[in-house]
Amino acid sequence: MRIASVIVDDIEGLSSLLVGMEECTTHSRLFNPKPEGEHGELHWLYVLDDHEVVFGCREGLIDALRKMDRAGAKAILLIVTCVPELIGEDIEGIIHEVQSELTARITFVMLGQFKNISYPPGSRKTIEALATLMEEKETDSSCIINVLGHSPEEDHIPTPFLLSELERHGFVLRYLAPGASLKDFQSGPDAVLNLVVSPYTHPLAVKMEKEFGVPYIALHNLYDVEDIERAYDDIAKCLDFYWDNEFEEERKEALTLQLQAQEKLRGLRYVLSLRIDVPIPLAEYLIRLGMEPLLLHLEEYYPEDKDYIQKIMSKGYNPLICRMVNQEADLSVLEKLSPDLCFGYLSYTNKTISCVPDMFDFYGQVGYNRTINLLRRVLNVLNEMNTSKKGDIKYGSTSF
The missing domain is CATH 3.40.50.1980 (Nitrogenase molybdenum iron protein domain)
Structure with missing residues (x-):
């Protein structure tokens, strides 16, 4: 829940609705303290009452999504905490029921603590859920490459030399990570290739290949020199060009x-x-x-x-x-x-x-x-x- 609140706050244009008990919703305000973002995003909280803890929150949740849609939310990530998952609330069914009447696209992530005892699942599931917000697109002729898991704004993480060389060869890099915009994520399927540089974005790459046909090459888990050389060759082959002994x-x-x-x-x-x-x-x-x-x-x-x-x-x-x-x-x-x-x-x-x-x-x-x-x-x-x-x-x- 914590990492999902942080991630959604760092994606321009993406709104969120956190669903849970008072302790969860109050705690989330430590990491995403304002109900409105800098660019019109809405970060609202849905607190379950006693009746909903027993019988579910379907009607109330649908009403909340309608209100967020009328208030101008462009896309909404539902962050579902322990109790709705424990009582078996059908979040997917709720979204399916209400999506057709809303302008805002909706996706969700189930983050009950009993299933997610550390922060990696929150990161991976939240980033993967953004694939639902993507739109089918034709591959761009300008050879856009998605870099999954790195943001140029992360000054503490050096930009890999590989990425600089790809830009030198004329490729356009789109960074899909916290710090990117909703528009960047929605445009993701027009890329010719996904490069995975973080374990937290690997599920997104897998889903994009399955649903949109965008191939991916994982780099974050390679250490051996021969494995790295093979991956670089695969990148050149996928992009139909040759390296000039840069590495x-x-x-x-x-x-x-x-x-x-x-x-x-x-x-x-x-x-x-x-x-x-x-x-x-x-x-x-x-x-x-x-x-x-x-x-x-x-x-x-x-x-x-x-x-x-x-x-x-x-x-x-x-x-x-x-x-x-x-x-x-x-x-x-x-x-x-x-x-x-x-x-x-x-x-x-x-x-x-x-x-x-x-x-x-x-x-x-x-x-x-x-x-x-x-x-x-x-x-x-x-x-x-x-x-x-x-x-x-x-x-x-x-x-x-």
């Missing part, structure tokens, strides 16, 4: 670092902790580098993780899977596992486990540059460990 320097540096990492990481054991945007693809990549997985923290399991899990299992590994919620208590478990490296966030100060920190820094980065930055950080940590142990570390073993 050769990056590719060579990434490959050099990857070979160094394979030599130094082989045989070491690792765990994945908090704040990693794509843990399963990262776990599979570390296995390619010769490491052994002991434990993986997962906020959520994504359907697209299935192929990576099969690759992990095919290598003979079946690591423990958990969701860490109490780091102080979790530390004793990690210490018993005695990993050589931990990737991700550890909150305690007296660290007994060597850690590759700040893994969420790589969110939104794609391509060779992300692999370069990741491997540099890993190799730096290994060098620091080597220095602290006065050269006693033997890479390729678990004896420290």
Whole structure:
């Protein structure tokens, strides 16, 4: 609910109606505090009364949507919280009944806390729901490319070099992410290709391919140099042009670092902790580098993780899977596992486990540059460990 309220507030032209009990609606005002947006959006709340908790809110919800339509809403996202979902309210049926008499397009997202215990589902489901607001269009002759999950306004996330090169080749990039407009999302089906740079926009890409025939190439889950090279070739093939060796320097540096990492990481054991945007693809990549997985923290399991899990299992590994919620208590478990490296966030100060920190820094980065930055950080940590142990570390073993 929280992340859905934040996302909808960042999309110009998109209105919202949050449906739930008083505690949910009041809490949502912390993240979307104003009932009117800067560009005429409406962010209204529908508070269930005692009767509706038992018998449903169909009539009241239809009336609220009619009022929002008369007030000028262009499109409405229904954010449905726990109670309507628990009592089995037919939100899809309500929309089907009222949509024909409204000018505003309506979509919805079911975000009962009992099914969504972390923020990734809220992000993924909210962005995916926007496909319902899209309009069937002919592919634009100007070769528009949708970039799913990145906004130029995100100064803290560097714009991938790949995107700059696509623009240099004459392609028009349309960024579909929080910060974009409703019009941008509605125009999405005229693109020749979707590039996925965030795990939270992957479901939207899948839905757009199924419903509008827009192909997609996922970049956010690639680390291996050969996989990245293959994806870049697929992009050129889809767009019917050829690269001019723009990425050769990056590719060579990434490959050099990857070979160094394979030599130094082989045989070491690792765990994945908090704040990693794509843990399963990262776990599979570390296995390619010769490491052994002991434990993986997962906020959520994504359907697209299935192929990576099969690759992990095919290598003979079946690591423990958990969701860490109490780091102080979790530390004793990690210490018993005695990993050589931990990737991700550890909150305690007296660290007994060597850690590759700040893994969420790589969110939104794609391509060779992300692999370069990741491997540099890993190799730096290994060098620091080597220095602290006065050269006693033997890479390729678990004896420290």
